[in-house]
Amino acid sequence: MTNRFRSLACANCATTYPTDFHSRCTKCKGILVARYRLDGKFPTDFEGRSMWDFADFLPPVKKENIVSLGEGWTPYVESPNFAMRIGLRHIWCKLEGCNPTGSFKDRAASLGLSLVNEWGKKGVFAASDGNAAAAISAYSARARIKCLILISEDAPTQKLAQIMMYSPTLLRVRGLYESASSLESALAQAQSVLPDWLNLFIWAPFNPLLVEPYKTIAYEIALRKEIPDYIFIPVAGGELLSGLSRGFQELREMGLLNGVPKLVAVQGKGADPTVQAIEKGLDEVVETGPPTTVAGAIRVNFGAEHSIMAVKKSGGFGISVTDEQILNAQKQIARDEGIFCEISSAVALAAISEALDHGKIRADETAAAILTGAGLKDYLSAEADLSRVPLSESVSSLSTTLRKVIAAGRTQIVA
Numbered sequence: 001m002t003n004r005f006r007s008l009a010c011a012n013c014a015t016t017y018p019t020d021f022h023s024r025c026t027k028c029k030g031i032l033v034a035r036y037r038l039d040g041k042f043p044t045d046f047e048g049r050s051m052w053d054f055a056d057f058l059p060p061v062k063k064e065n066i067v068s069l070g071e072g073w074t075p076y077v078e079s080p081n082f083a084m085r086i087g088l089r090h091i092w093c094k095l096e097g098c099n100p101t102g103s104f105k106d107r108a109a110s111l112g113l114s115l116v117n118e119w120g121k122k123g124v125f126a127a128s129d130g131n132a133a134a135a136i137s138a139y140s141a142r143a144r145i146k147c148l149i150l151i152s153e154d155a156p157t158q159k160l161a162q163i164m165m166y167s168p169t170l171l172r173v174r175g176l177y178e179s180a181s182s183l184e185s186a187l188a189q190a191q192s193v194l195p196d197w198l199n200l201f202i203w204a205p206f207n208p209l210l211v212e213p214y215k216t217i218a219y220e221i222a223l224r225k226e227i228p229d230y231i232f233i234p235v236a237g238g239e240l241l242s243g244l245s246r247g248f249q250e251l252r253e254m255g256l257l258n259g260v261p262k263l264v265a266v267q268g269k270g271a272d273p274t275v276q277a278i279e280k281g282l283d284e285v286v287e288t289g290p291p292t293t294v295a296g297a298i299r300v301n302f303g304a305e306h307s308i309m310a311v312k313k314s315g316g317f318g319i320s321v322t323d324e325q326i327l328n329a330q331k332q333i334a335r336d337e338g339i340f341c342e343i344s345s346a347v348a349l350a351a352i353s354e355a356l357d358h359g360k361i362r363a364d365e366t367a368a369a370i371l372t373g374a375g376l377k378d379y380l381s382a383e384a385d386l387s388r389v390p391l392s393e394s395v396s397s398l399s400t401t402l403r404k405v406i407a408a409g410r411t412q413i414v415a
């Protein structure tokens with residue numbers, strides 16, 4: 001097998017650019033996309049060791065330059081109890097929280113650090129308060145590459161502990177996430193101070209190649225031959241959704257699939273500019289005011305057109321859900337299926353329920369939710385109220401207490 005990458009080109013006007021080009025098209029402002037040779041059949045015999053099984057469908061990296069922690073091939077789990085609870089025929093959960101740092105961002109970080117080796121860069125930088133920062137820091141540590149992470153002035157401490165374990169250089173920036181242009185300015189300044197370092201901010205308008213690893217989630221689902229009618233995808237910048245779309249389209253072109261699942265963009269109410277744009281039939285995302293949602297990993301007030309195009313192309317839709325719906329869904333999937341996902345992932349499950357209630361999907365259809373991160377990622381917000389857990393006053397009185405607990409029907413640890 002040989003690598004199938006052809007070029008990096010504008011999605012609108014097809015102008016081609018060098019592989020390491022870090023911006024929109026200079027002619028028409030379009031987002032750039034990687035193009036591949038898609039002749040022949042898509043291979044189906046893989047070792048299942050990491051997403052690098054699919055290296056021929058990623059930007060070219062020599063084997064010795066790959067930085068991997070075994071990311072990819074995450075579980076794709078049937079969730080019959082949750083499906084029955086909400087009244088849908090079938091639901092699968094793709095557990096991206098099982099990646100090495102606990103989120104889907106590991107796929108992009110693995111490619112990003114591999115490109116650092118391939119292109120001979122001296123370090124990496126990015127802006128992130130959360131999962132991307134953890135992933136990029138971890139893979140930098142693995143690669144022995146210097147790493148700078150710009151965080152907001154009041155970055156939430158839940159995720160900082162994990163990020164700091166990998167010892168990146170951290171710099172707080174006031175007003176970092178005010179708008180897409182404040183971010184762009186911050187990253188441009190970092191690049192000018194560190195010209196030999198690679199910008200790994202995972203957003204297609206800045207960094208088109210980092211969408212590519214998310215295609216492998218589509219490959220993994222398709223190779224399981226359990227393809228849902230709909231896939232519900234939490235959206236911040238839109239890279240995950242756009243990557244899934246590209247993956248399924250490639251598989252269709254190569255004859256592995258006849259049709260592609262409908263992709264559903266999911267956001268929290270109060271931070272749903274992409275969903276609003278889809279509902280209004282716009283071609284671009286309009287920036288909104290300060291975002292508010294309990295789902296911290298997708299708390300954004302901007303987006304870009306690539307996710308809107310991907311939703312339209314698949315015949316999907318956009319939907320947003322309230323904080324209450326999100327937190328309920330997080331609890332229910334844990335109680336029904338033993339799956340503890342990040343709050344921002346539970347948004348996808350809440351949205352399946354909402355879509356069913358409002359007739360956007362039918363009870364006899366099937367859906368998958370991409371659960372982007374592990375529940376321990378924002379563990380401080382998980383309920384850990386000891387006063388709700390029954391207490392045996394001594395070891396010797398345990399059997400008496402236990403009988404009472406069972407008699408009261410409190411067979412779950414948390415009543």
Ligand SMILES: [Zn+2]
Nearest residue numbers: 010013025028
């Ligand atoms: Zn163009």
